[in-house]
Amino acid sequence: MILRSELKQNAKNQLKNNWRLAIGIIIVCTLISWIPNILYGTDNKSFAMSIIIPIITLAITGPLTIGQCKFFINLANKSNPEFSDLWYGFNNILKAIGITLLVGIIVFIGTILLIIPGIILAFRYSQVYYIMAENPEISVIDCLKESARIMKGHKMNLFILQLSFIGWIILMGITCGIAGLYVLPYYNATLSNFYLEIKE
Numbered sequence: 001m002i003l004r005s006e007l008k009q010n011a012k013n014q015l016k017n018n019w020r021l022a023i024g025i026i027i028v029c030t031l032i033s034w035i036p037n038i039l040y041g042t043d044n045k046s047f048a049m050s051i052i053i054p055i056i057t058l059a060i061t062g063p064l065t066i067g068q069c070k071f072f073i074n075l076a077n078k079s080n081p082e083f084s085d086l087w088y089g090f091n092n093i094l095k096a097i098g099i100t101l102l103v104g105i106i107v108f109i110g111t112i113l114l115i116i117p118g119i120i121l122a123f124r125y126s127q128v129y130y131i132m133a134e135n136p137e138i139s140v141i142d143c144l145k146e147s148a149r150i151m152k153g154h155k156m157n158l159f160i161l162q163l164s165f166i167g168w169i170i171l172m173g174i175t176c177g178i179a180g181l182y183v184l185p186y187y188n189a190t191l192s193n194f195y196l197e198i199k200e
Contacts, residue, residue, distance in 0.1 A: 002157050011189035014075050022185035029064050062096030063089030070133040072192035098140045123155040124148050130195040154198050
């Protein structure tokens with residue numbers, strides 16, 4: 001049985017001496033993720049940029065997400081988390097892009113057919129970045145299969161866990177994102193603990 005309170009308490013304990021490092025990871029990851037939006041805003045909406053920007057987004061999003069997962073897994077495992085973990089996903093950039101693209105397509109198709117299947121698929125494949133962060137040698141397809149396997153029977157657990165942060169998310173909105181300096185490391189650390197719990 002997965003106890004949300006235990007996952008959250010573990011996350012707080014793990015962050016106790018690592019807040020500055022975790023906040024730095026979140027800030028840098030967020031700033032880099034804004035690059036495509038900045039390019040889109042400064043361009044005159046040319047056809048070339050409409051093609052280039054999605055490619056840049058894919059090239060940035062997947063590797064950064066894997067790197068962020070690597071950092072928070074190391075944090076949860078007390079395995080000497082470092083800022084350099086953020087770049088870890090770029091070591092397997094093609095797999096990172098492939099998994100981001102494939103999951104996006106699967107969830108998009110499920111959402112078009114009916115919204116609920118799209119949501120279910122999103123939860124089924126929600127652990128792919130954690131799996132890739134721990135097992136860079138496995139294929140994209142095997143990564144999807146493993147996420148589906150470990151999420152079997154845990155989709156509602158993850159949904160409720162994420163829902164329990166709704167108050168914090170509202171606070172982020174009220175504070176124009178400033179509260180995110182606390183909320184996002186806490187949220188990501190909690191999700192990493194969730195992954196480590198269900199993968200066994």
